[in-house]
Amino acid sequence: MTRNDACFLTEEILDKALCEESLSREETLYLLDLDQAEEVGKLFAAARKLRYRYFGDKVFLYGFLYFSTWCRNNCAFCSYRTSNRLCRRYRKADSQVIETALEMVDSGVHLLDLTMGEDPFYYGREGGFDSLLGLIKEIKRQTSLPIMISPGAVPDRVLEKLFETGAEWYACYQETHNEKLFHQLRLNQSYHDRLRVKYKAARLGLLIEEGILSGVGESLEDVVDSMGVMKDMGAHQVRVMNFVPQEGTPMHGFPPPAKMRELRIIAVLRLLFPDRLVPASLDVYGIDGLRGKLEAGANVVTSLILPRSEMVGVAQSTLDVSEGYRTVEGITPILNELGLAKAELGDYISWIEQERKSYITRYCAGEKVLL
Numbered sequence: 001m002t003r004n005d006a007c008f009l010t011e012e013i014l015d016k017a018l019c020e021e022s023l024s025r026e027e028t029l030y031l032l033d034l035d036q037a038e039e040v041g042k043l044f045a046a047a048r049k050l051r052y053r054y055f056g057d058k059v060f061l062y063g064f065l066y067f068s069t070w071c072r073n074n075c076a077f078c079s080y081r082t083s084n085r086l087c088r089r090y091r092k093a094d095s096q097v098i099e100t101a102l103e104m105v106d107s108g109v110h111l112l113d114l115t116m117g118e119d120p121f122y123y124g125r126e127g128g129f130d131s132l133l134g135l136i137k138e139i140k141r142q143t144s145l146p147i148m149i150s151p152g153a154v155p156d157r158v159l160e161k162l163f164e165t166g167a168e169w170y171a172c173y174q175e176t177h178n179e180k181l182f183h184q185l186r187l188n189q190s191y192h193d194r195l196r197v198k199y200k201a202a203r204l205g206l207l208i209e210e211g212i213l214s215g216v217g218e219s220l221e222d223v224v225d226s227m228g229v230m231k232d233m234g235a236h237q238v239r240v241m242n243f244v245p246q247e248g249t250p251m252h253g254f255p256p257p258a259k260m261r262e263l264r265i266i267a268v269l270r271l272l273f274p275d276r277l278v279p280a281s282l283d284v285y286g287i288d289g290l291r292g293k294l295e296a297g298a299n300v301v302t303s304l305i306l307p308r309s310e311m312v313g314v315a316q317s318t319l320d321v322s323e324g325y326r327t328v329e330g331i332t333p334i335l336n337e338l339g340l341a342k343a344e345l346g347d348y349i350s351w352i353e354q355e356r357k358s359y360i361t362r363y364c365a366g367e368k369v370l371l
Helices: 003-018 023-033 037-055 095-108 128-143 156-165 179-185 191-204 218-233 257-271 286-295 327-338 345-364
Strands: 058-068 112-118 145-152 170-171 207-213 238-243 277-280 299-303
Touching: 003 023, 003 037, 003 257, 023 145, 023 218, 023 257, 037 257, 037 345, 058 095, 058 327, 058 345, 095 112, 095 128, 112 128, 112 170, 128 156, 156 191, 179 191, 191 218, 207 218, 207 257, 207 345, 218 257, 238 257, 238 277, 257 286, 277 286, 286 327, 299 327
Parallel strands: 058 112, 058 299, 112 145, 145 170, 170 207, 207 238, 277 299
Antiparallel strands: none
16 A cells, blocks of 8 residues: 555545544544654544543543552552552552542532452451442532542442442443453453443443553454444543553563554544543653643543642552642643633533433333343
8 A cells, every 4th residue: 555545545434433433443543553743643633632522622621549468369560469569559548538538619619439359357347338438429419520430340249339329430440351361461350240230330320431441452353342342332431641660560661552553543533432531541641641642632631640649549659649630730731832711510411411311311222231
Protein backbone atom coordinates (compact mmCIF):
# COMPACT_ATOMS: atom_id res chain seq x y z
CA MET A 1 0.00 0.00 0.00
CA THR A 2 1.39 3.42 -0.96
CA ARG A 3 1.50 6.36 1.44
CA ASN A 4 -1.35 8.03 -0.47
CA ASP A 5 -3.42 4.86 -0.32
CA ALA A 6 -2.84 4.65 3.43
CA CYS A 7 -3.89 8.28 3.91
CA PHE A 8 -7.05 7.71 1.90
CA LEU A 9 -7.93 4.57 3.85
CA THR A 10 -7.35 6.30 7.19
CA GLU A 11 -9.61 9.19 6.22
CA GLU A 12 -12.25 6.79 4.90
CA ILE A 13 -12.36 4.85 8.18
CA LEU A 14 -12.37 8.02 10.28
CA ASP A 15 -15.20 9.52 8.21
CA LYS A 16 -17.16 6.35 8.90
CA ALA A 17 -16.44 6.67 12.62
CA LEU A 18 -17.49 10.33 12.63
CA CYS A 19 -20.81 9.28 11.10
CA GLU A 20 -21.03 6.84 14.03
CA GLU A 21 -21.20 3.83 11.79
CA SER A 22 -19.85 0.59 13.25
CA LEU A 23 -16.25 -0.12 12.34
CA SER A 24 -15.29 -3.60 11.23
CA ARG A 25 -12.73 -5.64 13.11
CA GLU A 26 -10.22 -5.02 10.31
CA GLU A 27 -10.83 -1.26 10.39
CA THR A 28 -10.37 -1.14 14.15
CA LEU A 29 -7.13 -3.11 13.91
CA TYR A 30 -5.92 -0.76 11.19
CA LEU A 31 -6.43 2.29 13.40
CA LEU A 32 -4.75 0.65 16.39
CA ASP A 33 -1.71 -0.09 14.24
CA LEU A 34 -1.21 3.41 12.80
CA ASP A 35 2.38 4.57 13.19
CA GLN A 36 2.80 7.59 10.91
CA ALA A 37 2.56 10.86 12.85
CA GLU A 38 0.24 12.46 10.30
CA GLU A 39 -2.18 9.53 10.39
CA VAL A 40 -2.13 9.31 14.18
CA GLY A 41 -2.84 13.04 14.31
CA LYS A 42 -5.95 12.51 12.17
CA LEU A 43 -7.05 9.72 14.50
CA PHE A 44 -6.71 11.97 17.54
CA ALA A 45 -8.53 14.83 15.80
CA ALA A 46 -11.47 12.56 14.98
CA ALA A 47 -11.58 11.37 18.60
CA ARG A 48 -11.70 14.96 19.84
CA LYS A 49 -14.55 15.78 17.46
CA LEU A 50 -16.63 12.94 18.82
CA ARG A 51 -15.83 13.92 22.39
CA TYR A 52 -16.97 17.46 21.67
CA ARG A 53 -20.16 16.20 20.04
CA TYR A 54 -21.27 14.55 23.28
CA PHE A 55 -19.45 16.44 26.01
CA GLY A 56 -18.43 19.80 24.57
CA ASP A 57 -15.33 21.18 26.26
CA LYS A 58 -16.24 19.73 29.65
CA VAL A 59 -14.04 17.27 31.56
CA PHE A 60 -14.98 15.26 34.65
CA LEU A 61 -12.56 14.88 37.58
CA TYR A 62 -12.25 11.87 39.91
CA GLY A 63 -10.74 11.93 43.36
CA PHE A 64 -8.83 8.75 44.21
CA LEU A 65 -8.87 7.26 47.71
CA TYR A 66 -6.81 4.07 47.88
CA PHE A 67 -7.79 3.32 51.45
CA SER A 68 -6.26 -0.17 51.78
CA THR A 69 -3.24 -1.56 49.94
CA TRP A 70 -3.57 -4.98 51.56
CA CYS A 71 -4.61 -7.70 49.10
CA ARG A 72 -5.05 -11.46 49.21
CA ASN A 73 -4.29 -11.85 45.49
CA ASN A 74 -0.89 -12.41 43.92
CA CYS A 75 -1.20 -10.68 40.55
CA ALA A 76 2.03 -10.85 38.56
CA PHE A 77 1.93 -7.17 37.55
CA CYS A 78 0.82 -5.48 40.76
CA SER A 79 3.06 -3.96 43.42
CA TYR A 80 0.48 -4.78 46.09
CA ARG A 81 0.44 -8.53 45.39
CA THR A 82 0.23 -10.42 48.65
CA SER A 83 3.78 -11.82 48.47
CA ASN A 84 5.51 -8.48 47.82
CA ARG A 85 7.39 -7.26 50.89
CA LEU A 86 8.75 -4.16 49.16
CA CYS A 87 5.54 -2.18 48.74
CA ARG A 88 3.94 0.23 51.19
CA ARG A 89 1.10 -1.36 53.14
CA TYR A 90 -1.60 0.51 54.99
CA ARG A 91 -5.27 0.34 55.86
CA LYS A 92 -6.70 3.75 56.69
CA ALA A 93 -9.11 4.23 59.56
CA ASP A 94 -12.66 5.11 58.56
CA SER A 95 -12.28 8.55 60.13
CA GLN A 96 -9.28 9.34 57.95
CA VAL A 97 -10.98 8.10 54.79
CA ILE A 98 -14.03 10.25 55.55
CA GLU A 99 -11.87 13.28 56.33
CA THR A 100 -10.02 12.89 53.03
CA ALA A 101 -13.29 12.43 51.16
CA LEU A 102 -14.59 15.71 52.56
CA GLU A 103 -11.38 17.47 51.54
CA MET A 104 -11.78 16.00 48.07
CA VAL A 105 -15.27 17.50 47.89
CA ASP A 106 -13.85 20.90 48.80
CA SER A 107 -11.20 20.56 46.08
CA GLY A 108 -13.90 20.30 43.41
CA VAL A 109 -13.91 16.69 42.19
CA HIS A 110 -17.05 15.18 40.66
CA LEU A 111 -16.68 11.64 42.01
CA LEU A 112 -14.96 9.76 44.83
CA ASP A 113 -13.21 6.58 43.68
CA LEU A 114 -12.93 4.34 46.74
CA THR A 115 -10.34 1.70 45.92
CA MET A 116 -8.80 -1.18 47.85
CA GLY A 117 -7.11 -4.50 47.29
CA GLU A 118 -9.04 -7.64 48.17
CA ASP A 119 -8.09 -6.95 51.77
CA PRO A 120 -8.52 -9.95 54.14
CA PHE A 121 -9.75 -7.47 56.76
CA TYR A 122 -12.91 -7.16 54.68
CA TYR A 123 -12.86 -10.45 52.74
CA GLY A 124 -11.60 -12.85 55.38
CA ARG A 125 -13.50 -12.15 58.57
CA GLU A 126 -17.10 -12.28 59.67
CA GLY A 127 -18.73 -8.90 59.31
CA GLY A 128 -15.86 -7.57 57.22
CA PHE A 129 -18.03 -6.46 54.35
CA ASP A 130 -20.43 -4.83 56.80
CA SER A 131 -17.54 -2.57 57.81
CA LEU A 132 -16.91 -1.68 54.17
CA LEU A 133 -20.57 -1.00 53.46
CA GLY A 134 -20.83 1.15 56.55
CA LEU A 135 -17.88 3.25 55.41
CA ILE A 136 -19.37 3.77 51.95
CA LYS A 137 -22.76 4.68 53.39
CA GLU A 138 -21.23 7.25 55.73
CA ILE A 139 -19.13 8.83 52.97
CA LYS A 140 -22.22 9.06 50.80
CA ARG A 141 -24.18 10.66 53.63
CA GLN A 142 -21.55 13.27 54.41
CA THR A 143 -20.47 14.16 50.87
CA SER A 144 -23.49 13.51 48.60
CA LEU A 145 -20.99 13.02 45.75
CA PRO A 146 -21.25 10.15 43.26
CA ILE A 147 -19.19 7.18 44.43
CA MET A 148 -17.26 4.58 42.50
CA ILE A 149 -16.26 1.52 44.49
CA SER A 150 -13.32 -0.60 43.33
CA PRO A 151 -13.24 -3.44 45.88
CA GLY A 152 -12.30 -6.43 43.71
CA ALA A 153 -14.59 -9.31 42.76
CA VAL A 154 -16.98 -9.21 45.71
CA PRO A 155 -19.76 -11.76 46.38
CA ASP A 156 -23.18 -11.14 44.83
CA ARG A 157 -24.78 -10.32 48.17
CA VAL A 158 -22.23 -7.52 48.64
CA LEU A 159 -22.96 -6.13 45.18
CA GLU A 160 -26.61 -5.83 46.14
CA LYS A 161 -25.68 -3.98 49.31
CA LEU A 162 -23.30 -1.67 47.41
CA PHE A 163 -26.21 -0.48 45.32
CA GLU A 164 -28.35 -0.03 48.42
CA THR A 165 -25.68 2.14 50.11
CA GLY A 166 -25.96 4.63 47.25
CA ALA A 167 -22.82 3.83 45.26
CA GLU A 168 -23.30 4.70 41.59
CA TRP A 169 -20.33 2.88 40.04
CA TYR A 170 -18.65 -0.51 40.25
CA ALA A 171 -15.14 -0.89 38.81
CA CYS A 172 -13.40 -4.25 38.47
CA TYR A 173 -10.83 -4.38 35.67
CA GLN A 174 -10.34 -7.57 33.72
CA GLU A 175 -6.96 -6.29 32.38
CA THR A 176 -7.33 -8.53 29.31
CA HIS A 177 -10.08 -10.63 27.74
CA ASN A 178 -7.59 -13.19 26.48
CA GLU A 179 -8.29 -15.90 29.03
CA LYS A 180 -4.84 -17.50 28.80
CA LEU A 181 -3.11 -14.15 29.33
CA PHE A 182 -5.51 -13.33 32.17
CA HIS A 183 -4.32 -16.39 34.09
CA GLN A 184 -0.70 -15.33 33.57
CA LEU A 185 -1.48 -11.90 35.03
CA ARG A 186 -4.06 -12.68 37.70
CA LEU A 187 -2.64 -15.85 39.19
CA ASN A 188 -5.09 -18.39 40.61
CA GLN A 189 -8.13 -16.23 39.89
CA SER A 190 -11.24 -17.11 37.90
CA TYR A 191 -11.55 -15.29 34.58
CA HIS A 192 -15.26 -16.03 34.35
CA ASP A 193 -16.10 -15.08 37.94
CA ARG A 194 -14.39 -11.71 37.55
CA LEU A 195 -16.23 -11.07 34.30
CA ARG A 196 -19.57 -12.31 35.61
CA VAL A 197 -19.56 -10.03 38.64
CA LYS A 198 -19.62 -6.98 36.35
CA TYR A 199 -22.64 -8.24 34.45
CA LYS A 200 -24.33 -8.91 37.77
CA ALA A 201 -23.51 -5.40 39.02
CA ALA A 202 -24.99 -3.88 35.89
CA ARG A 203 -28.20 -5.89 36.26
CA LEU A 204 -28.52 -4.46 39.77
CA GLY A 205 -28.35 -0.92 38.39
CA LEU A 206 -24.71 -0.01 39.04
CA LEU A 207 -22.79 1.81 36.33
CA ILE A 208 -19.80 -0.23 35.16
CA GLU A 209 -16.20 0.68 34.44
CA GLU A 210 -14.15 -1.90 32.55
CA GLY A 211 -10.43 -1.56 31.90
CA ILE A 212 -7.51 -3.18 30.15
CA LEU A 213 -3.77 -3.15 30.75
CA SER A 214 -1.61 -2.36 27.74
CA GLY A 215 1.87 -3.77 27.15
CA VAL A 216 1.59 -7.04 29.08
CA GLY A 217 1.87 -9.41 26.14
CA GLU A 218 -1.49 -8.77 24.51
CA SER A 219 -1.88 -8.52 20.74
CA LEU A 220 -3.88 -5.87 18.92
CA GLU A 221 -6.37 -8.66 18.21
CA ASP A 222 -6.73 -9.06 21.97
CA VAL A 223 -7.38 -5.32 22.34
CA VAL A 224 -10.16 -5.48 19.76
CA ASP A 225 -11.64 -8.48 21.57
CA SER A 226 -11.64 -6.46 24.80
CA MET A 227 -13.48 -3.61 23.11
CA GLY A 228 -16.09 -6.11 21.96
CA VAL A 229 -16.61 -7.37 25.50
CA MET A 230 -16.87 -3.79 26.79
CA LYS A 231 -19.60 -3.10 24.24
CA ASP A 232 -21.46 -6.33 25.02
CA MET A 233 -21.24 -5.55 28.73
CA GLY A 234 -22.72 -2.10 28.18
CA ALA A 235 -19.79 -0.52 30.06
CA HIS A 236 -20.35 3.15 30.86
CA GLN A 237 -16.67 3.98 31.34
CA VAL A 238 -13.94 2.28 29.32
CA ARG A 239 -10.27 2.67 30.10
CA VAL A 240 -6.77 1.59 29.18
CA MET A 241 -3.57 2.05 31.15
CA ASN A 242 -0.05 1.26 30.06
CA PHE A 243 1.80 -1.29 32.16
CA VAL A 244 4.41 0.07 34.58
CA PRO A 245 6.97 -2.49 35.90
CA GLN A 246 6.80 -2.83 39.68
CA GLU A 247 9.65 -3.72 42.03
CA GLY A 248 9.14 -7.01 43.83
CA THR A 249 6.91 -8.58 41.16
CA PRO A 250 7.57 -11.30 38.56
CA MET A 251 7.11 -8.68 35.83
CA HIS A 252 9.63 -6.21 37.25
CA GLY A 253 11.95 -6.78 34.29
CA PHE A 254 9.17 -6.72 31.70
CA PRO A 255 9.75 -3.86 29.21
CA PRO A 256 7.13 -1.09 29.43
CA PRO A 257 5.16 -0.32 26.26
CA ALA A 258 5.52 2.81 24.15
CA LYS A 259 3.41 5.73 25.34
CA MET A 260 1.79 5.96 21.92
CA ARG A 261 0.22 2.52 22.31
CA GLU A 262 -1.95 3.74 25.17
CA LEU A 263 -2.87 6.93 23.31
CA ARG A 264 -3.98 5.10 20.17
CA ILE A 265 -6.16 2.79 22.25
CA ILE A 266 -7.72 5.79 24.04
CA ALA A 267 -8.54 7.37 20.68
CA VAL A 268 -10.06 4.19 19.26
CA LEU A 269 -12.10 3.73 22.44
CA ARG A 270 -13.52 7.20 21.84
CA LEU A 271 -14.43 6.29 18.25
CA LEU A 272 -16.13 3.05 19.28
CA PHE A 273 -17.74 4.51 22.43
CA PRO A 274 -18.41 8.14 21.47
CA ASP A 275 -20.87 8.86 24.28
CA ARG A 276 -19.05 6.90 27.02
CA LEU A 277 -16.55 8.15 29.56
CA VAL A 278 -12.90 7.54 28.66
CA PRO A 279 -10.36 8.27 31.42
CA ALA A 280 -6.99 9.94 31.30
CA SER A 281 -5.25 8.46 34.33
CA LEU A 282 -2.49 10.37 36.11
CA ASP A 283 -1.26 7.08 37.55
CA VAL A 284 1.03 6.12 34.67
CA TYR A 285 2.95 9.21 33.51
CA GLY A 286 1.66 11.78 35.98
CA ILE A 287 0.98 15.34 34.91
CA ASP A 288 3.36 15.03 31.94
CA GLY A 289 1.14 12.40 30.34
CA LEU A 290 -2.17 14.21 30.78
CA ARG A 291 -2.05 16.44 27.71
CA GLY A 292 -1.56 13.56 25.29
CA LYS A 293 -4.46 11.57 26.73
CA LEU A 294 -6.83 14.50 26.52
CA GLU A 295 -5.71 15.21 22.98
CA ALA A 296 -6.45 11.55 22.17
CA GLY A 297 -10.09 11.97 23.21
CA ALA A 298 -10.26 11.26 26.95
CA ASN A 299 -12.84 13.24 28.92
CA VAL A 300 -12.24 12.17 32.54
CA VAL A 301 -9.13 12.87 34.63
CA THR A 302 -8.62 10.14 37.21
CA SER A 303 -6.26 9.39 40.08
CA LEU A 304 -6.38 12.83 41.66
CA ILE A 305 -4.74 12.48 45.08
CA LEU A 306 -4.46 15.10 47.83
CA PRO A 307 -0.84 15.45 49.04
CA ARG A 308 -1.85 15.57 52.70
CA SER A 309 -4.02 12.45 52.49
CA GLU A 310 -1.05 10.09 52.93
CA MET A 311 -2.69 7.81 50.37
CA VAL A 312 -1.01 6.54 47.24
CA GLY A 313 -1.72 5.62 43.65
CA VAL A 314 -1.34 2.23 42.02
CA ALA A 315 1.14 2.02 39.13
CA GLN A 316 3.05 5.23 39.93
CA SER A 317 2.04 5.39 43.54
CA THR A 318 3.72 8.66 44.51
CA LEU A 319 4.45 10.37 41.17
CA ASP A 320 3.54 14.09 41.34
CA VAL A 321 1.51 13.62 44.53
CA SER A 322 3.57 15.58 47.05
CA GLU A 323 4.07 18.37 44.49
CA GLY A 324 0.31 18.82 44.25
CA TYR A 325 0.11 18.21 40.50
CA ARG A 326 -2.44 15.40 40.93
CA THR A 327 -5.09 17.79 42.20
CA VAL A 328 -7.85 19.85 40.61
CA GLU A 329 -5.68 22.94 40.96
CA GLY A 330 -2.66 21.11 39.55
CA ILE A 331 -4.32 19.99 36.33
CA THR A 332 -6.36 23.14 35.62
CA PRO A 333 -3.59 24.91 33.64
CA ILE A 334 -3.44 21.99 31.19
CA LEU A 335 -7.20 21.99 30.74
CA ASN A 336 -7.04 25.71 30.02
CA GLU A 337 -4.22 25.34 27.50
CA LEU A 338 -6.23 22.73 25.59
CA GLY A 339 -9.42 24.81 25.56
CA LEU A 340 -11.09 22.43 27.99
CA ALA A 341 -12.82 23.16 31.28
CA LYS A 342 -13.86 21.40 34.44
CA ALA A 343 -17.52 20.42 34.17
CA GLU A 344 -20.09 21.54 36.71
CA LEU A 345 -21.04 18.89 39.25
CA GLY A 346 -24.61 19.08 38.01
CA ASP A 347 -23.45 18.11 34.51
CA TYR A 348 -21.88 14.93 35.85
CA ILE A 349 -24.86 14.01 38.01
CA SER A 350 -27.19 14.59 35.05
CA TRP A 351 -25.05 12.28 32.90
CA ILE A 352 -25.26 9.53 35.53
CA GLU A 353 -29.03 9.93 35.90
CA GLN A 354 -29.52 9.81 32.15
CA GLU A 355 -27.45 6.63 31.85
CA ARG A 356 -29.45 4.92 34.57
CA LYS A 357 -32.75 5.94 32.97
CA SER A 358 -31.53 4.76 29.58
CA TYR A 359 -30.57 1.35 30.97
CA ILE A 360 -33.90 0.90 32.76
CA THR A 361 -35.79 1.83 29.58
CA ARG A 362 -33.86 -0.66 27.46
CA TYR A 363 -34.03 -3.39 30.11
CA CYS A 364 -37.79 -3.04 30.55
CA ALA A 365 -38.23 -3.09 26.77
CA GLY A 366 -36.52 -6.49 26.69
CA GLU A 367 -33.45 -5.36 24.79
CA LYS A 368 -30.42 -7.64 25.24
CA VAL A 369 -28.25 -5.32 27.28
CA LEU A 370 -26.42 -7.90 29.39
CA LEU A 371 -25.62 -11.58 29.33
